[in-house]
Amino acid sequence: MLAEKLLLNVLIILMPVFIQSLFFENKNIRKSPYLCGVFQSISVFLSLVFSYEEGGLFWDLRYVPLVLAFLYGGPIAGGMVLVSYLATRSFMGGDLLLGYASGFLATIVPSLFMKKFWKFDAKKRIRTAVFVGFWPTFVMLVILVANIIINEATAEDTNRIMMNVAIFGAIQVFAVWVAVILNESLIEKEMMRKEILRAEKLNTLGELAASIAHEIRNPLTVVKGFLQMMHKQEKGDNYYYLSLVLTELGRAESIINDYLNFAKPQFEKLEDAELAKLLTEVTLLLEAFAAKEGVQVNVQLEWGVYVKTDRNQLKQALVNIIKNGIEATDEGGEVVISQASAGDYSYIVVSDTGKGMDSEQLARLGTLFYTTKDKGTGLGTSVSIKIIEAMGGTISYKSEPGVGTEVTVILPSKKKTPTEEEPRIDLPEIIVKEA
Numbered sequence: 001m002l003a004e005k006l007l008l009n010v011l012i013i014l015m016p017v018f019i020q021s022l023f024f025e026n027k028n029i030r031k032s033p034y035l036c037g038v039f040q041s042i043s044v045f046l047s048l049v050f051s052y053e054e055g056g057l058f059w060d061l062r063y064v065p066l067v068l069a070f071l072y073g074g075p076i077a078g079g080m081v082l083v084s085y086l087a088t089r090s091f092m093g094g095d096l097l098l099g100y101a102s103g104f105l106a107t108i109v110p111s112l113f114m115k116k117f118w119k120f121d122a123k124k125r126i127r128t129a130v131f132v133g134f135w136p137t138f139v140m141l142v143i144l145v146a147n148i149i150i151n152e153a154t155a156e157d158t159n160r161i162m163m164n165v166a167i168f169g170a171i172q173v174f175a176v177w178v179a180v181i182l183n184e185s186l187i188e189k190e191m192m193r194k195e196i197l198r199a200e201k202l203n204t205l206g207e208l209a210a211s212i213a214h215e216i217r218n219p220l221t222v223v224k225g226f227l228q229m230m231h232k233q234e235k236g237d238n239y240y241y242l243s244l245v246l247t248e249l250g251r252a253e254s255i256i257n258d259y260l261n262f263a264k265p266q267f268e269k270l271e272d273a274e275l276a277k278l279l280t281e282v283t284l285l286l287e288a289f290a291a292k293e294g295v296q297v298n299v300q301l302e303w304g305v306y307v308k309t310d311r312n313q314l315k316q317a318l319v320n321i322i323k324n325g326i327e328a329t330d331e332g333g334e335v336v337i338s339q340a341s342a343g344d345y346s347y348i349v350v351s352d353t354g355k356g357m358d359s360e361q362l363a364r365l366g367t368l369f370y371t372t373k374d375k376g377t378g379l380g381t382s383v384s385i386k387i388i389e390a391m392g393g394t395i396s397y398k399s400e401p402g403v404g405t406e407v408t409v410i411l412p413s414k415k416k417t418p419t420e421e422e423p424r425i426d427l428p429e430i431i432v433k434e435a
């Protein structure tokens with residue numbers, strides 16, 4: 001009988017979440033304490049009305065709305081529910097003092113966790129709520145034990161009451177758990193909706209910026225052409241200035257190109273590109289730069305592995321990643337590029353012994369225009385990520401400040417028989433260890 005009544009109570013407890021998911025889907029529970037307060041107050045009222053009475057004791061899930069209101073709605077919602085509880089309890093009569101005392105006692109733990117609650121992530125919130133949900137059961141137990149001792153209950157009565165406490169405790173914790181999980185899924189849905197809206201906004205902005213960048217590039221090319229002509233003919237003072245102007249113009253042009261590439265990577269010519277060959281070309285390209293920085297580049301390759309891509313795009317992505325590694329590394333350090341395949345995937349690992357990044361920097365990496373360099377653009381990594389993701393690959397960073405960074409690129413690839421293999425190119429000054 002008790003279990004039946006309590007299960008009806010579970011339904012009452014879950015009602016607010018259902019109503020919210022049906023009619024107030026876009027409301028953030030956290031930001032609408034009054035709404036939460038009203039819902040949970042109705043819930044506490046109904047659960048008291050439908051409580052199970054036995055020997056002057058009322059069994060119901062009144063504390064669940066109290067816990068939920070304090071944790072999810074904060075002090076306002078919690079206060080509203082407490083007032084509703086006290087009012088309803090007064091109307092019900094019986095042992096009022098006990099009712100009031102248990103109500104106030106039950107709020108202690110939830111209100112202690114109230115402030116910290118939203119700092120936790122969803123999983124920890126669920127655990128916390130279930131843990132806090134145990135508290136009212138404990139209060140109930142203490143009150144009942146006190147009651148048994150004072151009234152000198154018979155052994156039979158004591159057994160029955162203890163049995164009831166067990167059923168009550170189990171159902172109450174279950175109710176809290178289900179309600180919290182439903183609440184969290186509502187919160188997640190709301191967050192996802194916001195995230196989608198934000199992404200859409202960014203997308204529109206990005207497209208707008210891309211079209212402007214595109215329009216700027218054309219006049220820039222014309223200006224650059226004429227300046228180059230003037231530069232060639234100039235013999236006087238202006239020669240030096242024109243050189244400077246051309247360098248800066250080149251920089252502006254490459255930023256615009258990078259941005260356009262980020263906004264829309266153009267995969268013009270798809271072909272089967274041999275990864276080892278591509279990496280060799282990239283390394284050759286960066287060799288002079290590495291030498292200037294005093295950084296040694298070591299390569300370990302597996303030949304005969306192919307990826308379907310636009311060679312220039314993948315090259316661009318890898319150049320950006322490797323160049324970052326070289327730039328982060330001090331003179332005398334090294335950058336190791338290793339490539340190997342496993343099944344349908346190829347791994348390219350670029351590790352450097354550079355200055356590394358802390359977790360905050362890692363989190364910002366890949367955001368447009370994030371750079372820590374004087375002459376950096378903060379576009380390289382974003383472009384690389386975009387290209388690799390467009391190829392159906394993934395890229396991940398592991399870094400430790402002062403130790404170095406390891407970038408892992410995973411790309412879908414396939415092996416081909418050696419007969420189809422293209423001729424290899426030699427790497428004159430780079431140490432090549434073949435895997």
Ligand code: ADP
Pocket residue numbers: 320324325328352354355356357365366370371372373375376377378379380381382404405
């Ligand atoms: P840029 O190179 O123009 O600064 P990127 O998007 O390529 O732009 O890189 C953004 C920032 O990420 C860099 O300024 C640097 O602080 C950090 N970073 C990227 N790769 C590494 C790396 N391998 N080691 C240390 N820091 C790195």
Ligand code: MG
Pocket residue numbers: 320323324380381
């Ligand atoms: Mg870079």
